[in-house]
Amino acid sequence: MKSRSLQPQLANLPNYKVRESHKAKHVNLKISPHHGLEVVVPKGFDHRRIPEILQKKQKWIDKIARQFEAQQEFLTPTAADQGVTEIVLQAIAETWRVEYVPTSNPHVVVTEKPGQQLQVRGAITHTDLCHKALCKWLAHKARTHLVPWLRTVSHEVQLPFEQASVRGQKTRWASCSQNKMISLNYKLLFLPPEVVCYVFVHELCHTIHMNHSAAFWQLVGEKDPNYEQLDAELHNIWRYVPVWVEH
Structure with missing residues (x-):
């Protein structure tokens, strides 16, 4: 680049x-x-x-x-370095409280507890390790919830795909390859469900048109008549993603 x-x-x-x-x-x-x-x-x-x-x-x-x-106050290094105490996953309507338990383990492990509580154990004074461990947990949540959701939408709009994977892309919410392999960004978990559904439809339409031609957008409009508003919202949707996820 x-x-x-x-x-x-x-x-x-x-x-x-x-x-x-x-x-x-x-x-x-x-x-x-x-x-x-x-x-x-x-x-x-x-x-x-x-x-x-x-x-x-x-x-x-x-x-x-x-x-x-x-909204600069949300983008400062101080905000990014503060301990994460709550994770709001709009896409699947879940809010997780986070507690920290220091141990002699040089690594950091995240465990789900009853009542939508996450326990972060290990070298919790290392902020980067905590953030990476939480992002690993987010990826697991995305595979558990987003991939089956994508399959459901695929069936509804009658646009099949081959396989789906989960990543932590920096600039894309999702992507589709020529082999109909769809990659989802686990940060989608932070977005409103209607926007996530639109992202799914958008990528599924790429299984037919690997471009943003007029034919592609026509197909998107057939599958989601409200696509223009949702696509415009994506330009400013970053505000839902916590700063710590980007570090």
Whole structure:
């Protein structure tokens, strides 16, 4: 991935990164408080055209940047380093309380207890180890709940897939390969269920169209008539994902 500094006329914007994608048919802007501004371009796209495109989209970028600034308190290192005491999984309507038990074990282990309580045991003073252990637990929850949910949606919309896996992608909620293998991001657990369902439909439609052509969006609209509103919501859905999950 290449990184570029914005041109002088875009001095008020953050630096941006460029990612070439064989799936991309057009230039697509993605912005998040964790990863900044990313410009996704088709293979072979002339990178010299990017500053002009960003200038045209400056109002939109400024709007998103102001939203990030308004919620900056959630993005500070202090907030990220604080102990996690509660995990709210909107997608499956579960809220887990987290307790910590120090032991001589140099590792960190997460165990589910009755009453939706998680017990974090081991070297709990090592924040990164705790976060990694909790993310491992999230991946397990995603395999347990999201994968069967995807199968149900697949049956409902009559778009079969081959296999599903769970990962912790940095910039994608999910993806679909040419072999109809769907990869889900465990961070989907934090999103509202209607948005998660839309992500499923979106990826299932990629089993037919491996692009974002007019035919693809037509199919998405047939399977989810409310797709435009849900797709727009994805641009600002980061706010549901806790900062510690990104570290």
